[in-house]
Amino acid sequence: MQSPPEPSPDTTAHPAGGAALPPDLVAVALSVDLVLLTVRKERLQVLLVRRGIEPFLDRPALPGGFVRPGEDLAEAAVRELAEETGLRHPPAHLEQLATYGAPQRDPRGRVVTVAFLALAPQSRTPIAGTDAAASYWAPVATADDGPGLAFDHATILADGLERARSKIEYSAAATAFCEPEFTVAELRRIYELVWSARLDPRNFHRKVTGTAGFLVPTGRFTTRDGGRPAELYRRGDAPVLHPAMLRPVPRLP
Amino acid sequence: MQSPPEPSPDTTAHPAGGAALPPDLVAVALSVDLVLLTVRKERLQVLLVRRGIEPFLDRPALPGGFVRPGEDLAEAAVRELAEETGLRHPPAHLEQLATYGAPQRDPRGRVVTVAFLALAPQSRTPIAGTDAAASYWAPVATADDGPGLAFDHATILADGLERARSKIEYSAAATAFCEPEFTVAELRRIYELVWSARLDPRNFHRKVTGTAGFLVPTGRFTTRDGGRPAELYRRGDAPVLHPAMLRPVPRLP
DNA sequence: CTCTTTATCGTCGAATCGACGATAAACGGG
DNA sequence: CCCGTTTATCGTCGATTCGACGATAAAGAG
Numbered sequence: 001m002q003s004p005p006e007p008s009p010d011t012t013a014h015p016a017g018g019a020a021l022p023p024d025l026v027a028v029a030l031s032v033d034l035v036l037l038t039v040r041k042e043r044l045q046v047l048l049v050r051r052g053i054e055p056f057l058d059r060p061a062l063p064g065g066f067v068r069p070g071e072d073l074a075e076a077a078v079r080e081l082a083e084e085t086g087l088r089h090p091p092a093h094l095e096q097l098a099t100y101g102a103p104q105r106d107p108r109g110r111v112v113t114v115a116f117l118a119l120a121p122q123s124r125t126p127i128a129g130t131d132a133a134a135s136y137w138a139p140v141a142t143a144d145d146g147p148g149l150a151f152d153h154a155t156i157l158a159d160g161l162e163r164a165r166s167k168i169e170y171s172a173a174a175t176a177f178c179e180p181e182f183t184v185a186e187l188r189r190i191y192e193l194v195w196s197a198r199l200d201p202r203n204f205h206r207k208v209t210g211t212a213g214f215l216v217p218t219g220r221f222t223t224r225d226g227g228r229p230a231e232l233y234r235r236g237d238a239p240v241l242h243p244a245m246l247r248p249v250p251r252l253p
Numbered sequence: 254m255q256s257p258p259e260p261s262p263d264t265t266a267h268p269a270g271g272a273a274l275p276p277d278l279v280a281v282a283l284s285v286d287l288v289l290l291t292v293r294k295e296r297l298q299v300l301l302v303r304r305g306i307e308p309f310l311d312r313p314a315l316p317g318g319f320v321r322p323g324e325d326l327a328e329a330a331v332r333e334l335a336e337e338t339g340l341r342h343p344p345a346h347l348e349q350l351a352t353y354g355a356p357q358r359d360p361r362g363r364v365v366t367v368a369f370l371a372l373a374p375q376s377r378t379p380i381a382g383t384d385a386a387a388s389y390w391a392p393v394a395t396a397d398d399g400p401g402l403a404f405d406h407a408t409i410l411a412d413g414l415e416r417a418r419s420k421i422e423y424s425a426a427a428t429a430f431c432e433p434e435f436t437v438a439e440l441r442r443i444y445e446l447v448w449s450a451r452l453d454p455r456n457f458h459r460k461v462t463g464t465a466g467f468l469v470p471t472g473r474f475t476t477r478d479g480g481r482p483a484e485l486y487r488r489g490d491a492p493v494l495h496p497a498m499l500r501p502v503p504r505l506p
Numbered sequence: 507c508t509c510t511t512t513a514t515c516g517t518c519g520a521a522t523c524g525a526c527g528a529t530a531a532a533c534g535g536g
Numbered sequence: 537c538c539c540g541t542t543t544a545t546c547g548t549c550g551a552t553t554c555g556a557c558g559a560t561a562a563a564g565a566g
Contacts, residue, residue: 019307021361026322027280030354030365054272069279069363073354099352099367101283101326108274110322112283112365114352185543203524205545227543228531243522244497438512456555458514480512481562496553 028101031113032076033064033153035097035160036085039177040122043139044193046157047084047125048149050134055107056150060143062157063135064113077116084135085125092176092235093119095167097160105152115156117163119176165194170244172214175235181218183230184208197248207245213238281354284366285329286317286406288350288413289338292430293375296392297446299410300337300378301402303387308360309403313396315410316388317366330369337388338378345429345488346372348420350413358405368409370416372429418447423497425467428488434471436483437461450501460498466491 036047048060063084067076078090094116101112140161148154168174168191175182177190188204191197208214213236221229289300301313316337320329331343347369354365393414401407421427421444428435430443441457444450461467466489474482 019361021282021364022319025282025319028283028320029274029278030281030283066275066278067281067354070356072356073352073365096351098349099326101320101367103323103325108272111274112326114354183544200524200526201543202526202545202547206547207523209545223532223543225543226533227541228533228545230544242502243499246496246523248524249495436513453555453557454512455514455516455557459516460554462514476512476563478512479564480510481514483513499554501555 026110028110028112030067031064031111032067032073032080033062033113033115033156034077034080034084034118035062035115035157035164036081036091036118036120036125037140037160037164037177038120038122038125038137039190039193040137042189042193043141045137046140046143046160047135048138048143049084050136051150052134059147059150060138061150062115062153067114073114074116077114077118081118085120087120087124089124091118091120091124093117093173095163097156097163100152100156102152113151113156115160117160117167119164119173121177121179123179165247168194169241169246171240172235172238175215178235181220181232181234183222183225183232184215185225185230187215187233191245195247199248211238211241212236214241279363281363281365283320284317284364285320285326285333286315286366286368286409287330287333287337287371288315288368288410288417289334289344289371289373289378290393290413290417290430291373291375291378291390292443292446293390295442295446296394298390299393299396299413300388301391301396302337303389304403305387312400312403313391314403315368315406320367326367327369330367330371334371338373340373340377342377344371344373344377346370346426348416350409350416353405353409355405366404366409368413370413370420372417372426374430374432376432418500421447422494422499424493425488425491428468431488434473434485434487436475436478436485437468438478438483440468440486444498448500452501464491464494465489467494 034047038045038047047063049063051057051059051061063080065076065080065083067073071079073096074094077094081087081091081094097115097117099112099114103110105111105113140157143149143157144154149157164173174187174190174194177194178187184205185201187208188199188201191204192199215233216236218232218234220232222232223229287300291298291300300316302316304310304312304314316333318329318333318336320326324332326349327347330347334340334344334347350368350370352365352367356363358364358366393410396402396410397407402410417426427440427443427447430447431440437458438454440461441452441454444457445452468486469489471485471487473485475485476482
């Protein structure tokens with residue numbers, strides 16, 4: 001197709017074990033990008049930044065940045081997360097999503113990006129970031145409105161959304177959206193907003209309280225949602241759910 | 254930790270859009286590695302190569318190689334697959350697995366690898382490769398015996414195996430191990446060998462023939478497995494199975 | 507023809523699901 | 537204080553699916 005910049009890595013600097021990288025390698029710049037989701041104001045929202053430099057100046061983009069020397073991929077993702085949101089601790093859920101390396105995805109040259117999916121409760125993401133001053137929450141339903149996302153970030157966001165929707169089916173990852181203590185109804189609202197579906201409160205309650213290791217009751221109650229007091233729960237330690245909680249099949253009218 | 258080679262990409266060569274990459278970037282070498290699985294001689298086996306160069310000279314490794322200029326990631330994976338196995342067509346199943354980029358994973362410098370998972374029937378993988386002359390099949394149960402795999406390939410293989418075991422639960426990917434036409438018993442054998450579990454032939458038959466889009470009957474029969482003639486099937490077009498075929502829970506004796 | 511092997515169909519009880527009725531426990535307004 | 541509203545939680549019922557397993561069908565071997 002074309003020929004992006006191909007500097008030869010200076011492989012003679014550290015010839016460990018007497019071996020060196022081949023001299024005609026493609027060197028690429030490596031970045032991490034984040035699909036950070038939260039539930040805010042009764043909507044599933046994604047953290048975006050307004051780009052301050054070319055290319056795609058002023059266009060919305062996923063937060064991210066280049067990997068530093070000596071830094072592992074997950075490490076770089078956690079660092080970017082802290083820089084963009086002021087998040088102190090690693091988020092409740094962070095997983096590698098996929099890697100995007102189409103040769104022309106960045107007009108500046110060959111940039112390969114490793115995308116991560118992060119889920120966090122609203123309280124943990126104050127957006128006190130200093131790096132990209134213009135970071136903000138956007139409802140995922142409107143993320144494609146207006147000027148499109150920079151680079152191939154629309155694809156990455158779509159993949160991240162699908163992963164999140166699928167992940168909460170067979171794991172307890174949805175609790176990562178919740179505060180440390182939450183009610184069954186609050187968790188149900190998470191599922192409903194992520195899936196854009198309505199769930200039966202009685203069947204949902206039976207399911208989540210009946211699956212071992214999903215929820216841990218605290219014995220305390222709250223009325224913050226109105227109505228009869230609801231018991232408060234914490235996340236359990238079950239990594240996967242058996243059986244899964246499947247998305248409702250879309251109904252035809 | 255340390256400082257791997259950090260050549261600055263020659264970003265002035267193609268200043269597309271008037272923008273250039275920052276000058277102090279970490280440049281990394283980018284490779285793809287393959288976890289190519291097949292079922293051969295009543296065992297789940299993985300394609301390995303004996304390394305012909307340092308580092309890890311003569312140690313077994315996953316097949317793979319560096320990404321070329323202008324080449325997409327999946328494209329590089331398909332090319333490596335063809336070079337290592339003589340495979341003409343893309344395999345029945347090929348998916349991106351994960352990306353591994355720990356700073357010290359390659360002693361020669363910063364090499365990040367994108368791992369792919371491929372599933373293929375035995376007949377499609379003649380190993381007529383010219384590139385790494387010493388490629389061979391190894392049962393996954395013994396892949397960790399003898400000298401360990403090079404680099405972090407043991408981790409990549411373990412991740413690939415777990416992905417394969419999980420993938421055939423909720424998709425029809427297991428048919429990628431089969432010849433174009435196969436019997437229900439042959440497909441069951443695949444599941445048994447991938448899961449290291451015994452499955453009830455009657456329940457399995459009910460399940461796979463009762464799930465819409467999983468199998469397409471051909472109307473023809475074979476006795477190649479002995480006993481009563483079994484009907485031949487082809488893969489259906491269902492991307493996912495509803496409901497899933499879950500692995501049996503490990504029994505305690 | 508009989509035995510062995512494999513394929514396929516059926517049956518039964520347990521578990522789970524979706525739809526929905528019923529009750530419990532808070533609140534606010536009169 | 538009573539009552540309607542809101543939300544939480546418990547139960548019931550029929551349909552579906554599952555695992556365990558019996559029964560029958562159709563080939564080859566001897």
